[in-house]
Amino acid sequence: MEDIGFLGMGIMGKAMAINLLRHGFKVTVWNRTLSRCDELLDHGASIGQTPGAVLNKCKYTIAMLSDPAAALSVVFDKDGVLEQACTGKAYIDMSTVDADTSSKISEAITLKGGRFLEAPVSGSKKPAEDGQLVILAAGEKALYEEALPAFDVIGKKSFFLGQVGNGARMKLVVNMIMGSMINAFSEGLVLADKSGLNPQTLLDVLDLGAIANPMFKLKGPTMIQNSYSPAFPLKHQQKDMRLALALGDENAVSMPVAAAANEAFKKALSVELGDLDFSAVHEIVKGAQHPL
Ligand SMILES: NC(=O)C1=CN([C@@H]2O[C@H](COP(=O)(O)OP(=O)(O)OC[C@H]3O[C@@H](n4cnc5c(N)ncnc54)[C@H](OP(=O)(O)O)[C@@H]3O)[C@@H](O)[C@H]2O)C=CC1
Numbered sequence: 271m272e273d274i275g276f277l278g279m280g281i282m283g284k285a286m287a288i289n290l291l292r293h294g295f296k297v298t299v300w301n302r303t304l305s306r307c308d309e310l311l312d313h314g315a316s317i318g319q320t321p322g323a324v325l326n327k328c329k330y331t332i333a334m335l336s337d338p339a340a341a342l343s344v345v346f347d348k349d350g351v352l353e354q355a356c357t358g359k360a361y362i363d364m365s366t367v368d369a370d371t372s373s374k375i376s377e378a379i380t381l382k383g384g385r386f387l388e389a390p391v392s393g394s395k396k397p398a399e400d401g402q403l404v405i406l407a408a409g410e411k412a413l414y415e416e417a418l419p420a421f422d423v424i425g426k427k428s429f430f431l432g433q434v435g436n437g438a439r440m441k442l443v444v445n446m447i448m449g450s451m452i453n454a455f456s457e458g459l460v461l462a463d464k465s466g467l468n469p470q471t472l473l474d475v476l477d478l479g480a481i482a483n484p485m486f487k488l489k490g491p492t493m494i495q496n497s498y499s500p501a502f503p504l505k506h507q508q509k510d511m512r513l514a515l516a517l518g519d520e521n522a523v524s525m526p527v528a529a530a531a532n533e534a535f536k537k538a539l540s541v542e543l544g545d546l547d548f549s550a551v552h553e554i555v556k557g558a559q560h561p562l
């Protein structure tokens with residue numbers, strides 16, 4: 271698996287593609303805004319002009335795209351992946367989407383003789399840069415095994431979860447928990463502050479106890495400083511809450527905590543905080559009325 275196509279040079283895709291290049295893979299990249307590929311040239315990448323052209327060139331193509339609409343568009347639109355899907359071509363979608371989207375893509379590609387794996391990831395910008403993601407794969411088992419040399423570069427651990435849809439579902443459950451946690455954390459920071467406590471001391475106390483976790487440790491100091499440089503854009507976290515709540519509807523699971531968290535993310539989107547880090551939901555919890 272030396273020659274890999276990579277579609278989507280956003281925060282995650284760029285870091286993952288650079289990592290593959292650093293480890294000796296030959297990578298052909300494409301991005302909707304093609305100029306964003308230029309930086310990858312310095313790392314030794316080639317550029318493909320369309321998703322179809324990348325698939326045509328490479329036996330294995332990975333995608334890391336924003337949402338279900340983007341994932342579907344890259345496959346089904348003109349000059350897209352599906353036009354070149356055929357026997358011997360493998361497509362690995364690592365975007366966070368819902369199970370229905372993933373299944374639609376899988377069915378279309380396999381109907382043309384192509385191979386498909388979904389492989390969304392846990393972990394954000396820094397783990398992507400450091401090759402420390404957690405990969406949640408599902409679909410063709412043999413393709414998963416062939417992809418392991420690349421997954422071992424991109425991530426610290428890979429799971430194979432069975433049939434297409436299970437990777438998407440696992441990822442949405444994880445991000446639903448994360449979205450609820452960041453809201454509870456934000457409320458705690460506000461409560462500490464308003465009740466006369468030092469929020470930094472709260473961070474120190476949390477870090478020593480049973481609910482210590484990397485997310486509080488990473489996001490706490492920047493939230494206290496109202497600083498939200500995007501690692502995981504808030505608009506994607508809201509997309510994941512929306513998709514997780516739909517999964518809850520499908521399975522008759524009541525999720526009032528996640529629903530309340532989703533409302534805060536929706537409010538954040540409505541005041542144009544969507545391109546900031548998802549921890550910017552703190553501005554909503556604090557009752558801020560205006561964008562930063
Ligand atoms: N950031 C994070 O911490 C993590 C993100 N994820 C998931 O990974 C995926 C990518 O996230 P991230 O890199 O942060 O997102 P970004 O917003 O940084 O990048 C999104 C990418 O999708 C492309 N895109 C958007 N719409 C379309 C479209 N209609 N057609 C083709 N391409 C499109 C963008 O292209 P263009 O440059 O032209 O806009 C860009 O390459 C998302 O599904 C996200 O939920 C998963 C784990 C962590």
Ligand SMILES: O=CCCC(=O)O
Nearest residue numbers: 366392393394445502
């Ligand atoms: O989907 C984004 C996940 C971000 C993270 O796991 O830190």
